[in-house]
Amino acid sequence: MKYKAKESYKKLSDDKNYYAYGDSDKHNRLMTGQVIKITEVPKELKSHLESAESKKESK
């Protein structure tokens, strides 16, 4: 699934954002507003990310 960061993600400290999950690349891309593919979103990050699937793709 494709996701992008909500504003709340950008305010998370490094021990709570994607750095804490061993993925600096996802963190860096989310911070620049990019859409990324995530196989399984960590439970603690779900409320800070939003789906970026187009309606056509998600059907």
Next chain:
Amino acid sequence: MATNFQPKNGIEVGIGNGSKALGTLHAAGDTWNFLQVMDYSIQAASAPIDIAPNKSGLFGQLESQGHHRPDTQMYEVTLTMRGTTTAVLKSCLSLFGSGTSEASLTPAANTNDNSSNKMSHGGTNVNAVTLLFENAGADATNLDVSMVGCFATSMTMRQDVGSNGGEMVVETSFVTGYRPVQSAYAAPSSKVLDTGAPKNIFSLATSTLGGEALILNSWDITISRPLARIGFQNTTDYNPFGYVQTGPYEVTGTLVAKRDDEIHDLDASIAGNSTGIILALAESSGFTIDCQDVMIDDSKPEMGDYLLQSIPFRAFAASETAEIIGITIA
């Protein structure tokens, strides 16, 4: 006379990971993944010799001409592992900073310190790992060898119907500018054993290039980059100031497929029409390799009991933010 010795099979390899000041040993309480390592190389503190020029008229080299250069040393080790999810993702972590699925390599990828544009000694870095070789120390009491501040410079994934039962093999090379240390390392308080099943070529449900379905005998993909150390901080331990990446990530590989009608349909791309095509390798779930823009590099027929086609390729990004390779694995 020393009586101790070192059986190769008695050595277990762990990867300590998690945010740490670059150059600092991961502690016993950090995350330690013990992967299914089949083969490995190890390193010990060493230094090459630079030789100053000879004085004219002398035909022997004087001791004063020899200069040890530990300040230039990059220690490299290679781990060969069964191709599990953890083996792939830990390799991607220290190679291009993507330690969770989908591991995605774009032209913007890097392994810099957190929120930084460099890899510097002491900087907080989530991508550098510590390699621990338990029982590899030559000393009777300093039993272990640890290598701190390691980054991967290449990883190769490969599958072959003719070897390892079709299992994927991951071969990853790590480098560090820090001297390997022999010590009695406090055992990791929790060893995370990798018990995952390796991916297998016989489980591939999709293997297409440019939309043509290939019957693969084997495939391999290598992601690599050059790293260099930055000088030395002192003449005690010769720790580097950090590292720089001196060139781009390169993604290359080879498909070996049955030479058939689908190969014929790839003729335009094989002949070199300068247009990128899509490479897709995937199991029905849990493993996908996606390269959206590959170009075939000098493909040739290959002789076997029946004809095969060897298809070397190189993967590119379509734009500065596009993916060169995406690895979805679970």
